[in-house]
Amino acid sequence: MLFYRQGFETTSFADIAAEVKISRGNFYYHFRSKDEILDAVVARRLDDTRAMLRAWEAQGADPVARIRCFIEILLRNREPIMAFGCPVGTLATELAKLGHPARGEAVALFDLFRTWLRRQFERAGRPADADRLAMHLLARSQGVASLANAYQDEAFVAREVAEMGDWLETQIAAA
Amino acid sequence: MLFYRQGFETTSFADIAAEVKISRGNFYYHFRSKDEILDAVVARRLDDTRAMLRAWEAQGADPVARIRCFIEILLRNREPIMAFGCPVGTLATELAKLGHPARGEAVALFDLFRTWLRRQFERAGRPADADRLAMHLLARSQGVASLANAYQDEAFVAREVAEMGDWLETQIAAA
DNA sequence: GTCTATATTTTGATAGAC
DNA sequence: GTCTATCAAAATATAGAC
Numbered sequence: 001m002l003f004y005r006q007g008f009e010t011t012s013f014a015d016i017a018a019e020v021k022i023s024r025g026n027f028y029y030h031f032r033s034k035d036e037i038l039d040a041v042v043a044r045r046l047d048d049t050r051a052m053l054r055a056w057e058a059q060g061a062d063p064v065a066r067i068r069c070f071i072e073i074l075l076r077n078r079e080p081i082m083a084f085g086c087p088v089g090t091l092a093t094e095l096a097k098l099g100h101p102a103r104g105e106a107v108a109l110f111d112l113f114r115t116w117l118r119r120q121f122e123r124a125g126r127p128a129d130a131d132r133l134a135m136h137l138l139a140r141s142q143g144v145a146s147l148a149n150a151y152q153d154e155a156f157v158a159r160e161v162a163e164m165g166d167w168l169e170t171q172i173a174a175a
Numbered sequence: 176m177l178f179y180r181q182g183f184e185t186t187s188f189a190d191i192a193a194e195v196k197i198s199r200g201n202f203y204y205h206f207r208s209k210d211e212i213l214d215a216v217v218a219r220r221l222d223d224t225r226a227m228l229r230a231w232e233a234q235g236a237d238p239v240a241r242i243r244c245f246i247e248i249l250l251r252n253r254e255p256i257m258a259f260g261c262p263v264g265t266l267a268t269e270l271a272k273l274g275h276p277a278r279g280e281a282v283a284l285f286d287l288f289r290t291w292l293r294r295q296f297e298r299a300g301r302p303a304d305a306d307r308l309a310m311h312l313l314a315r316s317q318g319v320a321s322l323a324n325a326y327q328d329e330a331f332v333a334r335e336v337a338e339m340g341d342w343l344e345t346q347i348a349a350a
Numbered sequence: 351g352t353c354t355a356t357a358t359t360t361t362g363a364t365a366g367a368c
Numbered sequence: 369g370t371c372t373a374t375c376a377a378a379a380t381a382t383a384g385a386c
Contacts, residue, residue, distance in 0.1 A: 007272045009185050012379060026352050028381065085268045092325045093260045093268070097182045107325050135322060135331055136338070143318025147310065150267045150282050156310055163311070187361065200364080201370050209362065 003041055004080075004087045007094050035102065042105045045087070049109060053116045063120040064172055070117060070137070071164045074144055074157055082152045086145035088113075114138060125175030133171060140164055178216055179255075179262045182269050210277065217280045220262070224284060228291045238295040239347055245292060245312070246339045249319055249332055257327045261320035263288075289313060300350030308346060315339055 002011045002019055013024045013034065031037045056069040074081065084090065092106040117134035126133055144160045147153075177186045177194055188209065192199045206212045231244040249256065259265065267281040292309035301308055319335045322328075 005272065007184075007269065009182075010273060013381090014378080022351095023353055024380090025354070025356095025382080029351065034380065084272060089321050089325075090268050090272070093265050093321065094182065096324055097180065097259060097265070098185060110322070110325050132334065136335065139318035139322045139335060140315065141318065142321040143314035143316065146264050146268065146317040146321065147285070147314045149271055150264075150285050159307065160311065160314060188363090189360080197369095198371055199362090200372070200374095203363065204369060207363095 001041060003038065003091070005084050008038055008091070008100075009094065009098060035100075038100075038102050039105070042091075042102060042109065046105070046109060046112065049112050053112065063123040064168065067117065067120050067124070067137070067168055068165065070113065071141070071161055071168070074141060074148075074161050078148065078154060078157050081145050082148050082154070082157075085149040086142060089142045089145060110138065124172050126171065137164065137168075140167075176216060178213065178266070180259050183213055183266070183275075184269065184273060210275075213275075213277050214280070217266075217277060217284065221280070221284060221287065224287050228287065238298040239343065242292065242295050242299070242312070242343055243340065245288065246316070246336055246343070249316060249323075249336050253323065253329060253332050256320050257323050257329070257332075260324040261317060264317045264320060285313065299347050301346065312339065312343075315342075 002015055006015070013027055016037070017024045017027065027037075031040065056066050059069070060066070080087075088106070088109045092103070092110065094100075095103040095106050114131070114134050117137055118130045121127075121130035121133045140160070141164075144157060148157045177190055181190065188199045188202055191212070192202065202212075206215065231241050234241070234244070255262075263281070263284045267278070267285065269275075270278040270281050289306070289309050292312055293305045296302075296305035296308045315335070316339075319332060323332045
């Protein structure tokens with residue numbers, strides 16, 4: 001999506017119209033304003049993310065393997081991440097700087113991962129500090145995405161993903 | 176600085192003029208274009224950062240204590256970070272999305288910290304993987320800044336800073 | 351539903367008076 | 369050096385034909 005590649009504020013109706021191949025004016029038949037398009041895009045992403053988390057949930061019963069699914073998004077999506085950063089994190093920071101009302105929706109996107117991860121850690125035998133571990137993992141992912149974008153370094157991403165896997169093992173072994 | 180609070184592209188000449196209290200037109204006596212202002216801002220930040228790293232260097236001879244200075248920026252600057260994110264990281268990602276020519280300068284800002292941290296790890300007895308450790312620490316900081324901005328959670332920042340301190344100790348003990 | 355034409359505002363940038 | 373006035377382009381948004 002264009003908002004991901006260019007950022008929300010920088011993406012104009014002309015850009016969107018060129019991509020979707022309808023005229024600028026026609027846009028207002030479907031949406032009342034540009035902000036409403038943003039709302040729709042974020043709502044869509046919320047749905048897609050919920051579906052993805054459900055799919056990871058359906059893959060198996062092992063919470064540790066599920067957490068590994070999360071860690072490995074960094075590898076699976078490394079090309080777009082190196083080019084444009086993390087779609088969740090970059091949107092949240094942009095909307096925060098804009099003071100945009102939809103900022104909360106972007107944070108809700110983070111919350112989806114946070115609560116999902118927390119539940120996995122609870123099941124993996126760390127109920128007392130599940131949220132702490134979830135936030136730690138989220139932060140690590142954000143940091144890797146940020147530097148991957150800055151340095152375009154694929155080896156760095158692979159290395160950090162491996163280290164997060166090691167960290168996960170020691171955390172669960174401590175349970 | 177306004178570019179930090181609002182982002183570069185979103186900050187208009189009108190915004191800058193209001194802040195600096197000179198007229199829009201007068202700006203072109205000092206700079207040829209908006210991009211030239213960005214260049215000046217980044218160059219200034221590069222200088223300031225170099226000065227800060229030199230100051231940390233002058234504080235003492237212990238490389239571990241110096242690295243701790245870096246980790247603790249997250250605490251010292253927690254208010255602006257919770258409000259606007261990390262000034263280095265958010266600028267780098269914005270310029271990457273814009274495909275802006277000054278993108279390299281923003282990464283040079285990262286490099287300042289990276290090479291400085293690398294040198295400290297080398298002196299602390301980890302010459303073989305000093306760059307790996309420097310990048311890891313940079314990534315951790317970026318991640319904490321990103322989530323601090325999203326959740327405005329001061330306790331989270333303090334907790335992660337403490338964990339980074341623990342990590343640092345185990346790394347140096349392993350030397 | 352989709353288009354063209356247009357209104358309005360704002361942007362980065364220029365010209366010229368003082 | 370700083371200002372006002374202004375330009376041209378691009379932005380969001382609206383009106384109305386088809």
